[in-house]
Amino acid sequence: MTLDPALRRDTRPLFDTDHAHVLLANDARWPWLILVPRDSAVREVHELSPGARAGFLENASGVGDVLQQTTGCHSVNTAMLGNVVSQLHCHVVARSPGDPAWPAPIWGFGSAEARDASAGLPPFALAVRAAFER
């Protein structure tokens, strides 16, 4: 996996699918996963081949589905931005009224709160990984 330095710094690998690396964002403020396609050179989703794009986006949808089931969130934010980090990546974030940035976007909001690495993976991350392993 070739990963942009900022993505490498701010995430940890969770699992891989045929179409994506799934990463856990190291920010405890939100249940937040990030998908990166297998082709590390791609910057925009329209640059992927139709098959790779379909698989990648279906993975993102599946991650959001489990995230919502697990957290009971109000909404799932699914976003590919690329303004700061050019390597294509798709954020999937569980959002609920009362969360730190609600209802504004999370990107660029305040400072990350690092997850406690000794606490193991959070339940939502375990659930998503388990769903994709079935």
Add this chain to the structure above:
Amino acid sequence: MTLDPALRRDTRPLFDTDHAHVLLANDARWPWLILVPRDSAVREVHELSPGARAGFLENASGVGDVLQQTTGCHSVNTAMLGNVVSQLHCHVVARSPGDPAWPAPIWGFGSAEARDASAGLPPFALAVRAAFER
């Protein structure tokens, strides 16, 4: 087309595909289109059927492709948020250094600058519509 009142207020219809209504956001600060799926009751992309989802997301990717070709933007922001408006909708926005919110997200940023309705459709909107009519 059944459209959330806020979406109806802030956009104008541009064209329809088999899978989406494509709307022009009435904010001249960015080249900004919004896709709404045919099923107006859906709130999250994972609630769509696999076929409807694939078509909807492929449409969003195609819109972003033409938007980038037409505007020469640095990045395309493709995002489904749903924190404020629950009806599923996908923003596709051309972003470039120096734009009003760069590099921060556009949602909730400042106040919309209404497009001049008498000026007709902007070139990027005409180009996207033409690409989907081919």
